[in-house]
Amino acid sequence: MTIQEAAQRSGLSAHTLRYYERxxxxxxxxxxxSGHRDYVEADLRWLDFLxxxxxxxxxxxxxxxYAELRRMGEHTSAERLAMLELHRERVRARIAELGxxxxxxxxxxxxxxxxx
Amino acid sequence: MTIQEAAQRSGLSAHTLRYYERxxxxxxxxxxxSGHRDYVEADLRWLDFLxxxxxxxxxxxxxxxYAELRRMGEHTSAERLAMLELHRERVRARIAELGxxxxxxxxxxxxxxxxx
DNA sequence: ATTTGACTTGGAGTGCACTCTAAGGGTGAC
DNA sequence: GTCACCCTTAGAGTGCACTCCAAGTCAAAT
Numbered sequence: 001m002t003i004q005e006a007a008q009r010s011g012l013s014a015h016t017l018r019y020y021e022r023x024x025x026x027x028x029x030x031x032x033x034s035g036h037r038d039y040v041e042a043d044l045r046w047l048d049f050l051x052x053x054x055x056x057x058x059x060x061x062x063x064x065x066y067a068e069l070r071r072m073g074e075h076t077s078a079e080r081l082a083m084l085e086l087h088r089e090r091v092r093a094r095i096a097e098l099g100x101x102x103x104x105x106x107x108x109x110x111x112x113x114x115x116x
Numbered sequence: 117m118t119i120q121e122a123a124q125r126s127g128l129s130a131h132t133l134r135y136y137e138r139x140x141x142x143x144x145x146x147x148x149x150s151g152h153r154d155y156v157e158a159d160l161r162w163l164d165f166l167x168x169x170x171x172x173x174x175x176x177x178x179x180x181x182y183a184e185l186r187r188m189g190e191h192t193s194a195e196r197l198a199m200l201e202l203h204r205e206r207v208r209a210r211i212a213e214l215g216x217x218x219x220x221x222x223x224x225x226x227x228x229x230x231x232x
Numbered sequence: 233a234t235t236t237g238a239c240t241t242g243g244a245g246t247g248c249a250c251t252c253t254a255a256g257g258g259t260g261a262c
Numbered sequence: 263g264t265c266a267c268c269c270t271t272a273g274a275g276t277g278c279a280c281t282c283c284a285a286g287t288c289a290a291a292t
Contacts (some may be wrong), residue, residue, distance in 0.1 A: 112197040
């Protein structure tokens with residue numbers, strides 16, 4: 001799969017895919033005879049997971065750490081699990097915060113409606 | 117109220133308060149005899165509201181637009197209401213997205229747990 | 233009277249996450 | 263074979279939202 005196809009399917013730009021590889025988020029994408037990147041399904045699954053971490057607000061630096069642990073093998077599972085659990089807690093807190101802020105927003109909107 | 121007190125109570129830094137004023141987010145904070153900023157309760161309430169918009173992800177540019185409409189008076193209520201409703205919709209979508217992503221995160225965590 | 237420290241301004245600097253450019257090489261259609 | 267268009271790399275540039283700095287003013291404490 002070419003970088004354009006991978007970009008299409010992952011929702012990331014080709015620029016971003018190269019950038020992710022450069023900083024170590026994606027390890028060893030294959031190259032074809034002419035040196036072009038050749039993505040496989042496993043790369044796409046990993047990209048999807050990375051994208052989930054990103055859209056839920058994990059910093060790139062943490063994602064790099066996670067990717068590094070993953071490359072180091074099975075014995076890093078506990079640390080990876082801990083990272084995910086901490087992240088989940090942050091996402092949960094973020095959802096709660098957004099929910100609370102939306103209540104304020106609702107009130108503000110009600111006020112506007114009443115005055116009109 | 118001094119800028120330090122306003123910073124303390126709003127949760128923003130003094131740097132940020134000056135920045136917000138410079139870009140037009142906060143209009144005409146009073147000055148005391150020596151030219152120092154002198155915040156009043158109404159400023160604090162406005163800052164709290166601004167902070168809600170920020171933490172829910174509204175871009176600074178949109179907040180400036182909202183602040184500008186507010187300064188223009190009552191006849192801009194409809195446009196401000198429309199902005200808030202659009203923003204609320206985005207926040208709702210964001211909460212939904214985070215919730216969906218958290219389900220994936222939960223599965224991933226379950227997988228780790230089972231394998232250990 | 234001098235020191236300390238908080239304030240003022242305009243403008244420069246920072247960190248993050250991309251995003252693009254330049255220079256060069258490979259590939260497929262005509 | 264040549265044209266259009268893809269790919270490669272290292273490195274520079276961008277946009278956002280702050281965050282800090284320099285130079286100067288002012289007020290209270292010693």
